[in-house]
Each structure stands twice: as structure tokens, then as C-alpha cells.
Amino acid sequence: MLKWIKFFISLTLTLLVVFLLNIRIGQLPPFGKFLNPFSGIWQNALIPDIPKQKEKTFDGLKDQVNIVFNNRSVPHIFAQNEHDLYFAAGYVMAMHRLWQMEFTAHAGLGRISELVGEQALEFDRYLRRIGMHYGAEKIWELMQQDEQMKSILEAYTSGVNAWISQLKPRHFPFEYKLLDYKPEPWTELKTCALVMNISRTLSLHTQAVRLTHMKAFWGKDAVLALFPGYHKGSEPIVSRGTQWDFDLEPPVPPAETFIPQFVMENLFEDIPEGIGSNNWAVAPWRSLTGNALFATDPHQPLNLPSMWYEMQLNAPGINVYGVTFPGSPFILMGFNKHLSWGNTASTNLVVDAYEIELDENKLNYFYENQWHPLTLREEVIRIRGGKTFSDTVKYTHHGPILYLDNERPLNQNIPSVHAMRWTALEPSPTLKGLKIMNTSSDVSDFRKGLSHISTPPQNYVFASTEGDIAMQNNGLWPLRWHDQGTFINDGRRSIYDWQDYIPFEYLPHEINPERGFVSSANQVHTDTLYPFFYGRDFSVSTRGKIINNTLGKHEEATIADMKKLQLNADNYEANKWLQLILDSVNAYLKEFPDVNLEEGFMDALSRLNDWNKVNEAGSIATTIFMQWRDKVRIELWKPLIGPLKDYPHLRPDLEISFLVLFHQSPVEYYVSLSGNLPETGKILTNSLNEVIRNLTLEYGPAGERWQWWKFNGPYLTHFLNIQALGTKRMPVSGSSLSPNAIRNSYGPSWRMVAEMSQPVKAWGIYPGGQTGNPASPGYNEFTEDWAKGNYYPLKLYDTFEDAGSENEAILLLKTK
Template sequence: MRIIPAILSAAATLAIVYALNTRWGSIPAMGAFFSPQHGFWKSAEDVDLDLNGDVSLPHLDDVVNVWYDERRVPHISAKNERDAFYVQGYLHAKDRLWQMELQAFASAGRLSEILGKSMLDYDRFKRREGMIYAAENALKASEADPTCKRIMDAYTEGVNDYIATLKSVDLPLEYKLLGYKPEAWNNLKTCLLLKYMSLDLAGSAYDIENTNALKLFGWDDFHKMYPSFTDSLDPIIPVGTQFPVPTAKAVAPPDSVILKDALLMAFKEEHPDPDNGSNNWAVSGSKTKSGVPILCNDPHLGLNLPALWYEVQISAGDLNVYGVSIPGAPGVIIGFNKNMGWAVTNGMEDVKDYYRMQFKEGTNTYLYNGSYREADLRVEAIKVKGQPTYYDTIAYTVFGPVTYDKNFPVKNAQQGPIAMRWKAHDASKELLTFYRLNHAKDYDDYLEALKVYSCPAQNFIYAGRDGDIGIWHNGQYPLRWKDQGQFIMPGTDSTYAWQGYIPREELPHIKNPGRGFVSSANQHPTDATYPYNFIADYDLYRGMRINRELRKMDQITPQDMMALQNDNTNLFAQTAIPLFKKNIDSSHFNMQQKTYWDQMSQWDCISDADSHAATIFYLMWDYFENNIWGDDLDHKNVALRMPQSKTTLLWLLADSSMKYVDDRRTETVETLPMMVQRAFDSTLNRVIPLDSARRLAWGRFRGTDIRHMTRALPAFSRMHLNTGGGQHIVNATKQTHGPSWRMVVQMSNPVEAYGIYPGGQSGNPGSKYYDNAVNDWVDGRYYSLRFIDPGAKTQPDMKFKTNFIPANQPQ
């Protein structure tokens, strides 16, 4: 009978083998993960790994020294720039190869190749958005520029020389789990990554939703629901600034800015996170304890592991720059050198418009300016893992690609083809802007760098050792008449096409203002006297809070600025809670109701992680807002969007009887007090069980999740982090979104700088340096940024030194 245990053992073994090599839902086959020769334990990194030594590389011109500090930040010291960017590419690939390639695949619409059929619609949409087309145009412009081509070629060669060293056993763990191998890097992939940032920061347009809203609610209410300005405006350029007489003007057509026969769209378009923004500011030496400017930045983006940023110092010749880079692209994106620092926030403007085209039935020709034109057809071959290649034919018009037609999505067939005009499609060379900023010595160099920048529009702040500070709302903005680009427009003639761009010298900007600081937090760049039109959903309360604090501060230190970046004061709640208190009768509350009402109504409006009131307010506003708009936006198969919270709040403060308070789905005519009471009742039903479960504290209720990029491996994620902050708050930390890099730079001699991002330098989940900074980031701590002198013979602050040596040079 000894055969029975043997059979059972064999069966169990077969079951385990099957389980480990089968994909379960979103979890990949785990056999590769547990393989002792190829899996996680092979990828695990010794915490005491010694990085001292020599590495021979085939395409170096001279020796490059790389010093590593205690956080594994590389400090590259080269004799020439080509070698410096070559080694940066090598190090990016060494530490972040899988992340680089996955993001390039995502941008290009190639995820189906590695993840299968479930990603096909995503890939089709990326192709129909024209992401590869945009990157190809950027590549042409960049490679036509000798500087861009030189640094991109060097960087790409470094990436590929690292890839060439890899054996299957050495591949990053995610390749093994997903069952594929890296392909060669190229300059197009670098452009794809930069265009992915354009998509993330300038990829939103609400033309479809706005067209529907206008049809449903009319002009007056549309402008109240989605206004360009708010009464309590605190713009980037101070109110009262005198703007020059405009030298350009968009000529509006005599009739309408939208389709008169526009049909309601029967689908909902996906948009990037509307909170993709940032804070930045610079204070002049007149307000600082040191007497020199201090520069601050914290870009707010989706939080992932591996982290978005890679910290680095690059020095070669007259180049010596420190900051964060994007794995996949050369240079530093946000940072400083010994002479100046720069910081960026998203400009927020809509630079994407939609046009309804009229194609001749059964042909590829479309009507434009009275005659029919032949569309350029682009056949996109989308490889699908385990499936036949999918082919999608996309027509390109004078405006751009036909994103929606009878083939995508099917529900849109009755509306006719919709073409997209997007600024990011145009040839551009943003990389040159950052290269020049890396080299900049003064304000004039900073301006030269900005001249070649196009998209996504950004607020670039400057702070120099020379004492100057300044900000430019910078990019290429379409010259539009009022409301142009808010709605789907006719594509049958050039009347509705863009008529050029706002002249660069007339973009909003200011240098050395009398108030002693410049700042931006994604609010409107100007007051209503600015002569040109912008379209965006701007923030309000973060900018107000930052400006209020900076106005009253003096003798400012870097530590003061760190505290402001981590400020959890909620100005939105300070404004909304009095509205609630005015419109609710708490005298009849029982003890339980009174307990929770008092917590919120007497709250100091600071959204710290341990605050119960922050959770109560969040829930009550959410219920209240949905009660106000839920009925009006409830139109089946119609794409609509909720007005911004600030809009709802300011409208109700001005008009408590505004008509949208009433719920048209009921026979009762609801009033504002009734809606506030309903919201509180619903909140109470949520709060009581949360409190019983000890999950009412804001950091427990909302918290923050920094997920691995696959979304299928929670063990490689950092979940349920106990964070404060939130929407409308300077510390804009949300559940999966927040400050992706905090930086404070004092332009002293030597430069004194601090920074942190929620992750680590390594992309390897088996490394200590994969997420070593996360806890300190949660706690609001910073690291000293070690901006070393590359010419020094010894580096006492450094832990390791790797010498990269040309392969043909004796070691």
C-alpha cells in the first residue's frame, strides 16, 4: 500500500506545479516567483552590497566616476557630457529597466503584448489618441537639433549596453513573472515617456461633457456650473498687475462655437486625474533668514512603486546639476545647480479640442473648406499575447486623428467621426528646455530655456544665487475666442481651427515682485483683466493658503518651508462648515448625533492623520454634493461631469435657493436645510460603524496606497499608510495620489537643499532601497541632498565609488 502515499504525493506535486504556472485572475503565474534559480530570492539584493569597484563599458570615451551616498543616489562625475548621459542611461536601466519599458509600452499602446487581451481597448485608445504619432513628431524635431540628438543617443547607448549584460537569470523580477524579455531601447521610447507626461498633465478635455451640459442646462447655467473665474481669486500673477495691450486676437465666427445639432454622447471618456498638479514657490532674500532666495516644489502625481522619480547628480565640464530625473530620459527635470534652481507646477490648460468630421459615405475623404480631402490612413498593428495581431485603421485629418468613429466605440456610431486636435501631437523638443535649465547660470539663461518649451504647459519658477526670483506660465497656448474649445466644434472648415498661439512674451509672468515671493498651486494664472482666454479647471484653496502664509512670514528658513509643504489646513472646510452650521438645526439632536456634529462643527479644520472630524466632514460634503447634483446629472448613457466642489460651495454661499438644490426625482421641493440634514443623516450611518471599528481617524479611513505598477502584487506595494492632508490642502496627499517629490533649496554658497520622494532608488522589490523613504515621507521628514564638488579628491559624505572604464582601456 506504499503506492498510495506516492500517488497522493505526486498528485499534490502536480497540483502545485499547475497552480504555480497558472494565472489566477489578476495575479500572474507564480512559479517563476518562487523559483530558487530565477525568482524573487535570486532577485533579492544584499543590504550590504558593495558598490566599490570598476566596471568596463564598451562605449565610453573616458573614465567616469560615480559616487553613491547612503541612499544609493548616484553622483556622476564625467569629463564630457556624452559620457555623463551615457552612464545616466546605464544607471537608469540598472535600477529601473522594467519600469522604463512598461511606461514606454503604456504610452505606445503596447500593453496587450505583455498583459494580453484585457488591455486591447486601452491600447486601441492610446493609438487613436495618437501617442506614437506625437512621439514620432517629437523625435523628428529632437533629432534635428544637434544637442538633443547628442544627449539622447548617448543615453540610449548606455541603456542598451546595460541590457546587453543581462542573462535570463538576471532579469528584473517582473519580466520573469510576466514572461517576457526587454527589447532594445531607442530614442523614440524616450520621446514616448515625455509624451506620456503630456498625456498625464495636458491630456484632459471635457468637450464632450460640456457639449452635453450646454444642451441640457443652457448658456447661463453652464457658465455658473463651469466658470473660468471665481470671486475669491488669488491668481499666480497678483491681482492688479497691468498687462500689455494684446498684439494678437482670435476672430470668432458669426454664429456659434458648437454644433447646433449636437447629439448627446452615449459614452464616457476617461480622463487623467484632475488633481495632477503641484505646489511651487520661491521667496526672495528680503524674506529669508539667510538673505538668499529659497525655492520649493512638490509635484502632485499618481503614486506608484517603483517611484516615478530617480534622484541623481550629473557633472561634466561646466554642467553640475542635482535633482530628479525620469527613468527613460536624460538630464534632470526638477532641480538646481550652484547658480539657480527651478521648479514646476502644471499649467492645467486644455490644449485638446474635438471636431466632428463629415466623411463621404464609403470613402476616406472628408469635407473641408468646400472640397473633399483624402485622409491619411494609418494601420496600427497591435500585438496581443496569446492572440492574433489586431489591426486598427485610423484616419488622420487636418486636425489630427479620428479618435472616435463607428469602430471605436460602437456606441458612438450615430454621432459621426470625431477628430482630435492636441498640442502634444506637434513637433517639439521639451528635452532641450530641461538641458538648458540644467546648465542655466542666471535669469536670462532660464528665459532662453523656456523659449523652446511647448507642452504640457507648466508654471516654471526661478530662484537664483544672484537674488532674482520669477515665474512664467509657460507653454504654447492656442489663441482662442471666448468659449472656443469648450465644446465639440464643426470640422468642415477652418473657421473653428486654432488661429495661432498667444505670443510667448505676452504669457503671464512676473519677476522680483514687491511682495517678496512668487508661487503657483494650479490656480488661475491671472485676474480677469488678462486679455487672452484660457480653458481649465483651476484649483483655488491651496494657492490661497500658500499665499496667506508667505505674506505674513519673515526670517524664513528651509525648515519653515518644509512645514508649509506639509501643512494640513483645510481652507475649503473652513468655508463649507459655516454653510452647514447655518442650514441645520442641531438643537433637536440626540446625544449620539450631537457628539459627531460637535466634532465636525467645532473642528480646527486641520486634516491631520488622527483627525476624526476630517473624516466626518469629507463624508458629509460627499453626500451633500451628490445630493445636490445627482438628479441633474443622472442621464443614462450621457457623458456629464460634476461641477468642481469650490464652484458648488461658492454658488450656494451666494444663492442658497439656487434651483439645483431641489431633487427633481421627488415630489417634495427640497431646500438647502433639508439637503444639509439629509447629508448629515447619511454621514451618521457611515460614521457610527467606522468609529466602532476604530477606523474613523482620517489616516485610517482614507490613508494612502502606493501600489506596485502591476496592481496585481500587493506584497510589492505599500498599503494603508497613515497620512494626513488631501484635496484643497497644501499637503495634497490622497489615497493613491500626492506629493511625488518634495524639494526645498536655499540658494546659498554652498547650496543647502533637502528633498524626499515616496519610494527609493531601486526598482527591485527585493532591495532595501526599493521603498526605504516611504515611512519618512509619510512622517514629513526630508533628507539632506548632498550636492558634492565633483573635483574634490575625497568625498567624505559618500559611501561607495564605482569607476566606469572604457572597455579598450587597461584596468
């Protein structure tokens, strides 16, 4: 009897274990399925980055496609026609990055709840309410009206699905197994969602609500003076003094100032410090070889899998090399036989907030003394487990109302009963513009392509083998009266509507300027001679000044110089202000010798006095200065920010802060608001004292643990924030305000330089690797070289035979 009892207990436990191994527990996958040696994660280690099979046949091809993979798994695709080229692009991209493609598409369409359940519902609702799904639909509707674009997107979709259709569960990418779901068919809508993703990252930002609150406390004149956008010492993208001859006038502003009724938080999304970019081109007369030189390095989140995918596309009428976002069939940054190009974030104002007045039933809104019906859009969100959630988004003619006053926003950064006007919700032929850019043969062609890219707005720099260099802004720029959109708009009156867009030819641009170079680094676009208002929220021009000062000294520039400038870690602020800062502290200590100083205070002053003012990875002085700088900025503005502490607010940028600290204009507004000049020496001394105290308490006396890279060095994070699938912090020099704009998980996501000879010579690198498979050495194989500042040669081959001479493997795609 006892034997049978033991048997049944053992059987019960066995069945229980089997049961537990085959069900999901919370967000965890079924462990039995996940760890199965025949179909679980172990199989991912056996998946090659480059296919071992030499031939594949498909119904969807018109002719044979030859794909050559180099030793870094970069595909060089050679097709006989456009359809097959983009089919193959979709196929190889899915082979390396399927999960990343699908996950980012789900995020762009507000579909994350389908993957992880109700915990993502509010996030999905937010994405639907800002119009992500709606905008992608409008883009696809527009693309279907262009037969060539429709054909390309359908071919790309067919290629992605050709890979998915032959994929066996044991070969599913790791993340599918972790989250316990399977790939679904790719659609053209998902490719269009990529445009919305990029637009959200780069253009869905406004400080209107914060500045409106601050205007109520400080007054309009003070806010405009302390947040000027362009101020004395700014280094605009377009050369100072450029004259503009336009036959267009800005709209006339309203006679009276609108005072909104809301008391809410900051609107929409901010661009984190560090999301920026550099690009530049050098004229032939400044180059040692007599060829134009080009460089680009966008600063974006440092992710694994990498946000970029590298490839060459070659077919009749197109031969292009570079990087793109997984999910896009077109090269976003790169070069062809005639041109090289890259872009930086523009950050001009393309989203406005409107206070809306609704009727009692919340079905009509008040506009120009009449009630107008809201347009209702039903958004159905599927939730993992079989549930669905229906959400009604209410649209005014401005755009969607994100939340009603009886709804709780996703977070406190979103005000209720405000509508959003955003250029990304206008149907955009952006994908068509990218296609034209890929095939451009000169500056005129390239600008034609840019004229189609209505979102997001960016600063494109390009150079040609003919010796031309150029910078061109793109996108829909609302034609505004001065400062329209700086504060909350009155949604009841038509004078606050966008009246029109600035014509493409009137957007800031520069072709072959006298100074012999063009550049951009996210700073203000123009000086005050430009007649149209486009916003105030731009990066301080420290990176731009370092770049322009360096380029302006070159008369025999080389590719080595371009690489060196991309890796430049100079601290412009320290070069400009540190001596004055140290003099002020020494003067204060001489006047007040009894100040109680931390033990390491004088050592810190000594280190700063001896510092080379470069943000080197191993520098202790850099850590002290950067933390001191931030602390000073906080302490300086504390008397003015105090009344605003319970409201959303901003601090003026570092350049304005230093000007005010040293009693330079616009210090008069500081005095008017606080009643006193800032006590410069006291603020500096007390701030440094506190920085030394905090560093010592946390890390001990000044030493190895104070090295700059341990506070700022880059690290790569997985899209799902799984620590084991990311990297450790790396000892890399730079800062967010140096050309090598390193800041924790942000930094140069793609470095490229090119000499515009015939043929073009190019080099580039990105952190990460070609494959998205964490079990593969190729997942992260470029990162060490990237951190060391190395570059790989980028080869644009004319023929399959040329590429075949330097290949790791060849895959032939054949028609059945």
C-alpha cells in the same frame, strides 16, 4: 506487475508536474522557472542596490567616469565629457529601474499587448489612436535634426543597453520573471515616449462633451456662470491686477452657436482630483538670511517603484542635482549652482474635440464645403504569442479620429466620429528645453529653456542665487476666441480651427513681483485682465490661498517655514464656511424641532464646533466634515442634475456650490433652472444625518474607526497593482485641498526645499526608494521618513574628490 504499474503512474505524475512547472498557465509564469533557486525570484534578494564591483570597462566610453553612491544609493556621476555623462546616467538608471523604464515606455507606445496578450489590445489601440506612438516618432525625428540632442539620446541609449547586455537571466528584475519575458534593447524612441506619457497624464483632458450636453439642458449662460474658471474669490497664480501690454488680438468667434449632432459620452480623459502640485519661491527681503527660498512638491500617483529617480550629473558645462522620470537623461526638478526649479500642472485647455462628417465610404471628411481625403496611418500591434493586429487610424487636418460610428470605443468616455486636436501631437523639442534648463545660470537662460518645452504646459517656479524669483508658464497655448473649446467644435468649418499659438512672451509669467513671492497650486493662472482665453478647468484655489496667505505674512522666512508649509493640513473650506454651516443647521433645528435625527447627530455637531479645522490624521471631525461636504454638493445639485442623469455631466466646484447654497451669486441661475432657492438648512441637516447614519452602519459609533487617515491616508501601489508589493495605508494628515495634498494613492511625490545661498543648500525626499527591486530594503526605504515629514540633505558636489569624502561606494566606468 503491480510494482511496474505504480512506477509508470509515478513517472507519469512526475512528468506532468515537470511539464506544468515549465509552461505558462494563463497570465501566470512557469512556476518551476519562477521559483528556481538558481535563476528565479530568490536570486533577486541577492542583488545589491550598489554594485560591489569597483570597475567596469566599455567600448562606448571616451574617458573614465567616476560614480559615487551615497548611503541612499543616489549616484553622483562625474564625467569628462557630455557623451560619457549621459552614457553613465543610462547605465545606473537601468541598473536600478530597468523594468519600470521599459514598462512605461511600452505603455507610452501602445505595446502592452506584447507583454500580457490580447487582454491589453483595446488599450493599445486606444493609445495608438490618440497618437502616442505617432507623437513619439515626431519627437525623435525632430531630435535627430539637432546634433547635440541626437548625440545625448544615443549616448543615454548606449548606457542603458550596456547594462542590459551584461544582465544574466537570474538577475532579471522581479517583474520580468513574474510576466515571463526578457528585456529588449532600449531605443531613443522609448525616451521620446516619456514626453508623450507625461503629456497624456497632464494635458489630455477636456470637459467639452459634458459641458455641451449640459448646455443643451441648462443653456449656455448658466453653464458658463456655474463653471466659470475664474470667479469672485479666486486666487490666481499671477498677482491680481497685473497689466498686460500685448500687440495681439484673439480671433473673432463665429456669429452663430454650433449645435452638434452627437449624443455620446465624456471625451478623452479627466485629471483625477488630487493630481496637482504646489511650488513657490520667496524673495530675499522676506527671508531671514537674505537669500531667496524655494519649494516644490508635485502631487502625483504614489507608486512603487517610485516615479522619481534621484541623481547628480557633473561634466564640463553641467552640474545639476534632482529627480527625473526613469527613462529621461535630464533632471526634471532640482537645482544647479545658480537656480532651483519645480513645476505644477497647468491644466489649461490644449486639446479640442471636433465633430466630423464622413462620406459613405469613411475615406473623406467634409470641410469648408468640400470633401477632403483622410490620411491613413497603419498601426501594427504585436500580441504576446506571435499574433499581430493591424489597425488603421484615420487623420483629419485637426488630428486623429479616435473611433468610427461602427466601432466600439475602449470605454464610454470616448465619442465616435470626433477628431482630436492635441498640442502633444505637434513635434516638440521638450527634451532640448530640459537640457537647457539643467545648465541655466540665470532667469533669462531658464526662460529660454522653457520656451522649447511645448508639451505639456506647466507652471514653473524658479529662484536664483542672485535673488531673483519667477513664475513662467510654458507650452503651446492655442490662440482662441473666448470660450473656444469649452464646447464641441464644428469640424466642418475653418473658423473653429486653431488659428495660431500665443507667443511664449505673452504666456502668464511673473518676475520679482512686489508682493515678494511667486506660487502656483493648479489654480486659474490670471485674473480677467489677461486678454486670452485658456480654459475653465482648474483646481479651486484653496491650496493657493493657504500658501499665499502664509507667504504674505513672512518677513523672516526660513527653510523650516518652507517645510512646515509643505506639510500644512489646514482645511480652508472649513475655515471659511463651517461657522455659517453650523449656524444654518442650528437655525433649522430650532425652526423644525421634530426632525428625526440619528443618535450621533448632536455629537457630530459638537465635534465640528470644537474642531481646529485642520485635516489631522487622527481627527474624527475631519471625516465628518469632508463626507458631509461631498454629500451636500450631491444633494444641492440633484434637482438640476436629475434630467441629465442618463448623460455625462458635472457638478459645479465646491466654491460655487457653497456660494449657491447660501444664496449668493450665481444662485440666480440655480433659481432659473430649478424654480426655487436651495433650502439651505434642510439640505445641510438631511445630508449630515445621512452621513452619520452611513458611518455608524459601516464603522460603529464615532471612535477610532472614524479617524481621517483611515479614509484618506496615503498608500503606495505597485505599477502592476500587486498588493503585496505596495504599502498599507499610513496615518498622515492632509487632504487633496490642503498644501499637504494627501488623498489615498495620490500625494506629494517629491518634496524639495532650497535656500539660494552660495553654495545652494537643499533638502528633499520622495516616497519609495532608489531601487525598483522589491526584494531589496532600498525598494521602500524612504517612505517612513516621507510619511513623518522628514527631509534628506541633497548634496551638489563640485568634484569627484569632494563627493568621495561622503560615499557608500565608488564605481569606475572605463573605456576599453
